Amino acid sequence: MQTRFLTRVLPLAATSLLLSIASAQAQTAGVVSGGLSYMNESELDQDAWGADLGVDAMTRLSSGLILDYRAGIGYAESDSEGVTSLLGSLHVIYPLANGVRLGAYGDVMSFSLDDDDDVTVWSYGLSAGMDFGGGTIVDAYIGGSSVDIGGGSDFNDLIDTGLMLTYAPGTDWALYGNLAYTTSDDLDADAFTIAAAGAYQVAPDWTLFGSLSYTTVDSGGGASDVDVFGISGGAGYTFTMSNGRPLMLAGEVFYLDLDAGPGSNAKLTGISVSLTMPFGNTSGPVIPATTTAGAVKSPTHSALTSLYSTAY
Secondary structure, three states, rough: OHHHHHHHHHHHHHHHHHHHHOOOOOOEEEEEEEEEEEEEEOOOOEHHHHHHHEEEEEEEEEEEEEEEEEEEEEEEEEEEOEEEEEEEEEEEEEEEHHHHEEEEEEEEEEEEEOOOOOOEEEEEEEEEEEEEEOOEEEEEEEEEEEEEOOOOOOEEEEEEEEEEEEEEOOOOOEEEEEEEEEEEEOEEEEEEEEEEEEEEEOOEEEEEEEEEEEEEEEEEEOOOEEEEEEEEOOOOOOOEOOOOOOEEOOOOOOOEEEEEOOOOOEEEEEEEEEEEEEEEEEOOOOOOOOOOOHHHOOOOOOOOHHHHHHHH
């Protein structure tokens, strides 16, 4: 049922949202990206291939209401298993006087192995923040998440809190940061994530981008704690197509180190190639939506799903 909802209802809802935006007096800026990736896990000497399609955009309606949204679909296949991932995120923000911002958000992430049940995580909550001007925006949020495992196990008591930062003082460079904390009594676990991403337009056609992230999961019940460190770096070249639209060809290298106790370590090294088309009133340095840096730039509102979307 969850998979049917994600693959049928969500695309219709997204189409309806885009049509309503197009019919209104709105200013939209964003990117749509498609990418291919290759990964190697050195501890087990396993290889994996992946393909992703993603959208990362923001629309400001004539009423002042801001819609910040992200969607993606991906598939990765290793020597022994395939994983399909779906992501949808919408943050509705209403600016008040003096830069104050109030909002509400909803995220959904689903992933499934070829031979196993789907796992779907729903997140929802409220946000409050401040637009200080000069490209500096801070948003804090609090909400909850529920985990639906296809075999019948559900966990509904996850509490999410976090902080998101954007610092884009000009058109040449931008920095993004986020903190996220998720706790659950049912899962007997706490997760904390800190991450940062940045982009620098070194020339009109060339952009450098990268990210750093760290997540720790404290598990009770005798289970080992998990620590995950990630780093990525990439470059993109933007050229103009025959129809006058810009298109970025980008490459990214990334590294992920997972420590889950003795005998449970993983070191993942990979490379990705992507094509990204900016649309609307996009300005400044572009980060492809399907890259690791793109996931850090526009994270989900939960430490658990943020970890998965960054690693995936």
